Every structure is written in C-alpha cells, then in structure tokens.
Amino acid sequence: MSDPILVARGLTKRYGARAVVDDLSFEVAAGAVTALLGPNGAGKTTLLRMVLGLSRPTSGDVLLEGSPYRELPNPSSVVGALLDDHGFHPDRSAYDHLRIMAAANRIERSRCDAVLESVALAERARDRVRTYSLGMRQRLGLAAAMLGEPRMLILDEPMNGLDPEGMHWLRGYLRDFASGGGAVLVSSHVLSEVEQFADEVLIVDRGRKIAAGALSDVVEESSTLERTLLALTGSGETRP
Numbered sequence: 001m002s003d004p005i006l007v008a009r010g011l012t013k014r015y016g017a018r019a020v021v022d023d024l025s026f027e028v029a030a031g032a033v034t035a036l037l038g039p040n041g042a043g044k045t046t047l048l049r050m051v052l053g054l055s056r057p058t059s060g061d062v063l064l065e066g067s068p069y070r071e072l073p074n075p076s077s078v079v080g081a082l083l084d085d086h087g088f089h090p091d092r093s094a095y096d097h098l099r100i101m102a103a104a105n106r107i108e109r110s111r112c113d114a115v116l117e118s119v120a121l122a123e124r125a126r127d128r129v130r131t132y133s134l135g136m137r138q139r140l141g142l143a144a145a146m147l148g149e150p151r152m153l154i155l156d157e158p159m160n161g162l163d164p165e166g167m168h169w170l171r172g173y174l175r176d177f178a179s180g181g182g183a184v185l186v187s188s189h190v191l192s193e194v195e196q197f198a199d200e201v202l203i204v205d206r207g208r209k210i211a212a213g214a215l216s217d218v219v220e221e222s223s224t225l226e227r228t229l230l231a232l233t234g235s236g237e238t239r240p
C-alpha cells in the first residue's frame with residue numbers, strides 16, 4: 001500500500017455517554033478506493049464530518065497529509081467532499097455555483113469549465129439547478145469537490161437514489177480518479193454497491209471497527225462477512 005493520505009488514531013465521538021464513533025484507527029491510501037461500510041446509524045457520517053473538520057472528536061485525531069483538516073493551508077487541494085446536503089441554490093446555474101466557489105477559494109475560473117466537462121455537465125452548465133435530476137445534482141456536487149484539484153475525494157452515500165446508469169457512471173469516475181493516484185473514501189450501507197469497485201474496505205457498526213483490509217481478502221472470508229453483514233442488516237438506530 002502506498003503512503004496513506006488519511007490517518008485516524010483512536011478517533012472517538014461521544015454524545016453524552018454514547019460513543020457514536022468508538023476508538024477507530026485506520027488509514028486511507030492514495031491510488032485506491034476505500035469503502036466505509038456500515039448500517040444506518042453506524043457512525044459513518046459522524047466519522048466523515050470529523051475528517052472534514054465539521055465536528056470535533058471527543059478524543060483521538062484524524063490527519064490529512066499529516067495535519068488536521070482545519071490546519072491545512074489549502075484544504076481544497078487536499079480533499080474534496082460530497083456530503084448529503086449540497087446546499088445548491090435552485091435558482092442559480094451550475095456554472096454560477098462553481099464560479100462563486102472558485103472565487104472564494106482563490107481557484108482559477110478556468111477550473112469551472114474543466115470540472116463541468118469532467119462530470120459531463122458542460123452542456124447544461126447555464127441552466128438553473130432546479131431543472132436538474134438527482135444524478136445531475138450529484139455530478140455538480142462532484143464537480144464542486146474537484147474544483148481545487150484535490151488528492152482525495154470523500155463521498156457520503158453518493159449512490160443513494162441514483163439509477164443504475166448513474167451508479168455505473170459514478171463508479172467509473174471514482175475508479176479513474178484512484179487510477180490517477182487519488183484517494184477515495186466512499187461510504188455506503190450496501191456491500192453490493194461498493195464491491196464492484198472498491199479496493200479496500202472498512203466495516204463499522206455502532207461506531208466500532210468490525211473488519212478492515214483489502215476487499216478481496218475480506219470477501220475471501222465471505223461466510224464471516226456475510227454473517228457480519230446479515231447481522232448489520234436491519235440493525236441501526238432503532239436497536240436497543
């Protein structure tokens with residue numbers, strides 16, 4: 001495995017007495033797609049928010065290229081993120097969204113056209129976001145994440161709601177990004193969504209690490225994995 005871009009050590013988030021992320025240590029390598037897998041309520045979003053400096057760990061830490069997110073001098077060149085809430089104004093065009101983001105982050109305006117092209121939105125770039133399908137909004141979110149030419153992409157459940165064609169396109173995009181040397185950390189609660197394109201997997205449940213390693217190794221122990229994932233199915237926030 002090449003040098004990790006992300007290193008988490010003893011990462012923990014508590015709400016009151018409850019540990020939502022519980023003493024997690026893991027690494028994310030460059031040049032690979034790492035799937036963060038776990039049922040609803042496992043702590044995936046909380047984990048990703050801590051990586052991105054949006055939530056403070058109760059203990060432990062998570063470093064990107066050796067620094068916490070908030071101490072990175074130029075974060076958009078290190079990591080681009082696609083979280084649930086894109087926050088796109090429906091009456092603004094894709095191009096205008098990106099132009100404003102580029103200006104705020106001191107990114108050359110020419111990047112807007114480049115990223116729109118890369119996510120196949122160039123032809124619709126001047127249309128208002130309210131006219132976009134879910135898949136197009138996801139691609140715009142990806143374009144925004146790519147503006148700063150990051151070395152890592154973080155995506156929280158990006159397959160949710162996408163049709164098979166949209167999923168196929170996104171898998172190809174993320175695989176190409178990793179093949180070009182980038183690191184991808186993508187969360188999902190469905191193994192079948194990620195097993196076709198992930199290299200590494202980190203499985204969490206109730207905030208704890210259940211399994212981690214090369215997907216092929218983890219799947220080789222498929223009886224264990226199936227049992228684990230079956231145990232996960234139907235679990236989540238409603239459990240005692």
Ligand SMILES: Nc1ncnc2c1ncn2[C@@H]1O[C@H](COP(=O)(O)OP(=O)(O)OP(=O)(O)O)[C@@H](O)[C@H]1O
Binds near residue numbers: 015038040044045047
């Ligand atoms: N601000 C908060 N205060 C209290 N509890 C919280 C807070 N944020 C998240 N939680 C709880 O932490 C647990 C993990 O939530 P999280 O959203 O990280 O899980 P997830 O794995 O991303 O699940 P999902 O797939 O449903 O998004 C849930 O039980 C959730 O209710």
